[in-house]
Amino acid sequence: MKLNKIRASFLLAIILVSVMNSCVAVKEYEKVYVNGTDMKLTANKINKFETSFQVYREAASGANGGKTGGGCGCN
Amino acid sequence: MNKLIIILLLLLLLFTSLLCAQEKQTDTIFKKRVLEKTEVDFLMSYYTQDGDHAAVTGGIGTEKLTDITPTFIVALPLNDDDVLTAEVGISAYSSASSSNIDPFDGNQPANPWVESSGASAKDTWVNGSFDYSHSSDDRNTIWGANLSVASEYDYFSIGFGGQISKLFNEKNTELSVKVNAYIDTWNPQYPTELRSGFNVPVGYSTNYKEFDKLGRNTYSFSVSFSQILAKKMQASLFLDVVHQNGLLSTPHQRVYFADTPDFYIDSFHLADDVERLPDTRFKLPIGMRLNYFINEYVTFRSYYRLYTDNWGITAHTAEIELPVKITRSFAVIPTYRYYTQTEADYFAGYNTHLSTQEFYTSDYDLSKFNSNQYGIGLRYTDIFTKLKIFKLGLKTIDLKYSSYNRSDGLKASIVSGGFKFILD
Numbered sequence: 001m002k003l004n005k006i007r008a009s010f011l012l013a014i015i016l017v018s019v020m021n022s023c024v025a026v027k028e029y030e031k032v033y034v035n036g037t038d039m040k041l042t043a044n045k046i047n048k049f050e051t052s053f054q055v056y057r058e059a060a061s062g063a064n065g066g067k068t069g070g071g072c073g074c075n
Numbered sequence: 076m077n078k079l080i081i082i083l084l085l086l087l088l089l090f091t092s093l094l095c096a097q098e099k100q101t102d103t104i105f106k107k108r109v110l111e112k113t114e115v116d117f118l119m120s121y122y123t124q125d126g127d128h129a130a131v132t133g134g135i136g137t138e139k140l141t142d143i144t145p146t147f148i149v150a151l152p153l154n155d156d157d158v159l160t161a162e163v164g165i166s167a168y169s170s171a172s173s174s175n176i177d178p179f180d181g182n183q184p185a186n187p188w189v190e191s192s193g194a195s196a197k198d199t200w201v202n203g204s205f206d207y208s209h210s211s212d213d214r215n216t217i218w219g220a221n222l223s224v225a226s227e228y229d230y231f232s233i234g235f236g237g238q239i240s241k242l243f244n245e246k247n248t249e250l251s252v253k254v255n256a257y258i259d260t261w262n263p264q265y266p267t268e269l270r271s272g273f274n275v276p277v278g279y280s281t282n283y284k285e286f287d288k289l290g291r292n293t294y295s296f297s298v299s300f301s302q303i304l305a306k307k308m309q310a311s312l313f314l315d316v317v318h319q320n321g322l323l324s325t326p327h328q329r330v331y332f333a334d335t336p337d338f339y340i341d342s343f344h345l346a347d348d349v350e351r352l353p354d355t356r357f358k359l360p361i362g363m364r365l366n367y368f369i370n371e372y373v374t375f376r377s378y379y380r381l382y383t384d385n386w387g388i389t390a391h392t393a394e395i396e397l398p399v400k401i402t403r404s405f406a407v408i409p410t411y412r413y414y415t416q417t418e419a420d421y422f423a424g425y426n427t428h429l430s431t432q433e434f435y436t437s438d439y440d441l442s443k444f445n446s447n448q449y450g451i452g453l454r455y456t457d458i459f460t461k462l463k464i465f466k467l468g469l470k471t472i473d474l475k476y477s478s479y480n481r482s483d484g485l486k487a488s489i490v491s492g493g494f495k496f497i498l499d
Contacts, residue, residue: 025244025245025247025303026245026247026303026305026306027245028245028246030306031303031306033306033307033368034303034306034307034308034309034366034368036368036374037456038366038368038374038376038398038406039309039366039368039374039376040366041301041309041310041311041364041366043378044452044473045116045118045148045473045493046118046452046473046474046475046491046492046493047475047491048118048146049118049120049122049144049489049491050448050450050475050477050489050491052144052166053122053124053142053479053487053489054414056440057124057440057446057479057481057485057487058390058414058416058440058446059382059384059386059388059390059416059419059440059441060360060380060382060388060390060392060414060416061358061360061382062295062297062313062315062317062358062360062362062380062382063313063314063315063360063361063362063380063382064313064362064378064380065299065311065313065362070232070234070255070256070257070259070291070292070293070295070319071202071223071225071232071234071257071259071293072200072225072230072232073227073229073230073261073325
């Protein structure tokens with residue numbers, strides 16, 4: 001893998017984090033929308049099986065808050 | 076110079092986070108239980124696939140497979156601050172291509188397009204895991220540890236890890252760091268014609284040698300960052316750095332060379348070798364989620380991932396979910412996922428590799444392709460958990476169907492179901 005790809009990926013992540021990390025703070029009582037079930041920043045539990053077959057059938061995995069590899073004879 | 080810029084950006088980010096935390100950290104400590112009651116999830120899926128590029132038979136042959144996966148997850152509050160989650164799952168599969176590890180043990184002539192009826196046609200993957208988490212009194216720090224064990228006929232895995240999460244900026248910002256290791260071991264099942272004692276045709280010989288190291292280790296370092304961007308919008312970033320070493324080849328996947336003579340029994344092409352892949356791999360996936368509450372009926376959920384590794388694969392994944400509340404209790408969730416990848420440096424199709432190469436595979440999971448996945452989900456929620464089964468109150472039912480189509484012809488479908496209960 002070319003080193004500049006890794007550098008570009010890290011840089012992209014850092015820039016995105018910097019942009020997102022503003023000082024805007026939503027108060028607890030204003031979080032009624034972001035606390036909703038569908039607003040969770042994780043995959044739904046029922047999707048775990050789809051993620052599992054995708055790990056077998058595709059070369060890419062990880063960066064979804066779940067497993068990144070290992071634990072199975074998969075890619 | 077680049078390193079210096081990255082370090083400066085990281086310091087700036089850290090400084091901004093701490094400043095925000097100091098400025099806005101005015102939470103009054105009110106200690107609510109992290110998990111009010113024990114939750115029990117029963118999940119299950121039924122998966123089917125078929126295609127024409129089985130890796131076991133060197134890139135040709137049936138890929139027919141079915142898989143049933145019952146899974147129990149129990150989340151148990153140990154006290155106000157601590158939660159223990161246990162998961163037990165089984166994956167019972169029947170695979171036409173795996174059956175052709177030994178294509179000669181059936182009742183019909185051997186053929187890569189026909190499923191054999193031998194012992195390797197079925198297997199069961201069993202998985203158990205424990206996850207412990209502790210939250211601080213102000214709920215701004217969460218740390219945890221996990222342990223997992225998985226086993227199937229030709230594979231055994233032990234995994235462990237830990238993580239810490241820190242919430243800042245009036246719980247608008249969360250930064251998590253996670254480390255994990257999987258120590259896995261193969262019990263290789265080589266193609267039957269390559270095993271000693273098999274009665275091979277006159278003249279058939281290969282340079283095949285068994286693998287001498289059977290361990291596969293995976294180490295991952297993950298960072299995730301989530302941020303509430305507005306009252307109705309939040310996003311998260313995930314970065315994983317993954318290093319694997321050991322036996323990364325799959326020992327029962329055949330390879331055929333273009334520059335060696337071909338030998339057959341019935342209609343079955345005898346292997347020239349098994350897949351040979353490098354013994355290290357470095358993976359770097361970066362993912363991002365963005366969720367937006369459109370109105371009380373519709374929410375927009377999105378996900379994107381960029382993946383790259385040192386085997387020459389670059390992949391992009393994009394996914395959209397659109398949960399729509401039909402009534403107070405029912406929601407319909409249409410989903411679409413697009414995936415594309417380049418091929419691994421070591422991939423070539425059936426009978427096209429050369430015997431002089433160091434590494435080779437004809438596993439189409441490592442080929443160039445794209446895929447489209449369409450899904451529709453249905454969710455029922457009973458916030459009062461009126462329906463009781465013994466002491467368990469039913470909270471939600473989830474059902475989902477997805478259809479997956481890969482550009483190399485592989486088609487799959489999966490039906491998933493989930494039942495969440497709360498223990499009274």
